[in-house]
Amino acid sequence: MFTQSISFDRALWRQDIKGSRAHAAMLLKVGLLAHEEERRIQEGLSRIEEEMTNGTFPYRDEYEDIHMNIEKRLFELVGTPAQKLHTARSRNDQVSLDLRLYVIDRSREMAGLLAEFIRVLIGQSRRMRDLILPGYTHLQQAQPISAGYYFMAHAERLLRDRQRFLEIDRRLNLSPLGSGALAGTTLPIDRNHVARSLGFSGVTGNGLDAVSDRDFVADFLHAAVMLSLHLSGWAEEWILWSTREFGFVRIPDRYMTGSSMMPQKRNPDVLELIRGKTGRVIGHYMGLATILKGLPLSYNRDLQEDKEHLFDAAETVRQSVTLFSRIAGESVLDGERLREALSGDELLATDMAEDLVREGVPFREAHAIVGRIVAYCERERRKLASLTDEELRTFSPAFPEQYARVLTPENAVRRRNLPGGPAPEQVEVRIREIERELDGR
Known part of the structure; x- marks a missing residue:
């Protein structure tokens, strides 16, 4: 029908x-x-x-x-x-109430799942705090970072996602029941009594608005889209990292599949589906926005169509978060392969430029000097750390003696000891801040 x-x-x-x-x-x-x-x-x-x-x-x-x-x-x-x-009740305010309660339940569920996911990443961060890996911009090696810093970068994204779902919960703290079809009722009801019994802090202020308001559904779908985008980008990263060409991460077999023809294949199907389902969630958000874009006040039957978008998106992100949390907690980064990836020490070029600045060289000049050194090493097939004091001083007399000895990825990470930086002490400081937030302190 x-x-x-x-x-x-x-x-x-x-x-x-x-x-x-x-x-x-x-x-x-x-x-x-x-x-x-x-x-x-x-x-x-x-x-x-x-x-x-x-x-x-x-x-x-x-x-x-x-x-x-x-x-x-x-x-x-x-x-x-x-x-x-x-x-004293219309299906209009009844539906509005039910949908609000559903979004509250789902938002709290997502906040809980994300808190668990973040704790998984905190565990991985602490276990791998001293493992060094290349950080990327434009998919090009940029600077060395630690695995602990890397996992916490993803934790930061999920923390913002969790905050968005919690904000939806806070914003939905008003009951629409009693709005009737659009203008309330003449009967002597007690809206605040119903609101309190359902856990709301108060009642909506205008029935004409309340029965047709679906902002909260759009808010939920926006939060779901942002979460999906974060998971999709990470999935893409690990799909690349799990290839033979990278080999940075080993994903457990239960999250991989084989090929019906090629016996050697380990395909990251679960991550690919998480990436693919992101388009589905985005589609639900756009579908809802298209439904809402031309509706006059107050309730219109078009709003029946909001629910399939909401229900499917909510279930999709729930499954994606649950599975990715398990994958993140059970996968292992390959330390040996990461060390091989770090063997080309161009990632330390920024450190060289900043060390020249420390010796009084203007940054733009230091940047140009190190650019010439990197070009020289590429031409001569040398590593930055192999250059002697004499060779370095042909480019600039500002280099200190035995400078190449301190030029290591480990030192590069440790020396970035500032708030938000990758030094192990700073990563631990941020972990404790996040743990306090998750604990409600």
Whole structure:
């Protein structure tokens, strides 16, 4: 049936029952339900909850959506009192409430999963704090960094993602129930009582806006898109790093697949799917924005179409985060291969320029001097660290004696001992700051 949504909005059954329980309790409080009626409604909702949980609930397509399916089933179970449950309530504010509760639940779930993921990265960072690897810009080796610093860079991205989901939770702290179809009700309801019982801090300020507001769905999808983009970029990185050409990371076999023809293949299918599903999440965000772009106030049936975008995106990012967290925690960086990658010491050119600055050479001049040294080494097939004091001084007399001895990737990392830098002490400082945030301190 063209107008039905029960095939997908059944995902809201928990939130719908939760909202109905609170609404029934409020109707009892204000005298619009008798005690026995409210008791029977609550018992009926408990029976429906059991059926939903056990998979025995009798869904009926002709009732179109989850809200009417539950209401009709409640009437079958308890009779006349069920007809009073919708007192002072419209499907407009009912749907708005259910969707808000769903987004709150999913945002909290994502914040929790991301906290676990970040803790996995903290563990990897501490275990590999002294492993040196090349840092890249433009996919070209740039400067040496530590594996600890590398894992925490990804942790920073996920921390921002977590903050976005938490902000959605905070912003959704108002209940729309009581807005009715768009302008409330003449009946003596207590909106604040329902709001408090559902965990909200207050009520929405305008029913005309509240029943048609889907900003929070767009906010959730935006957070999901940003998270997916971060995972996708990282997936691409490790897909490259897992190739024979790089060989930097060994991903466990359970996250790889073979080839039906080529026996030697280890294909990073899970990471490729995480990367591919990012397009799907972006598509959901654009789909929702297209639905919302021309809607007049207040509720329009177009908003039925918001749910498939939300539900699929939420489940997709949940799976992607869960799997990537396991991959990140179980994969191993190949120290020997990373040392080989660092054997070309052009990554230390910036250190050379800064050391000349320390000796009083203007930075632009120092940059040019080291550029000529790098060109000389490439031409002569030499390493920077192999140059003698005499050779270095042909380029600049400012180089100190036995300078090449300090020119190592390990020293380059240790010397960058500033806030946000890769020195092990600074990485640990930042780890502790993040741990305090995750612990709520």
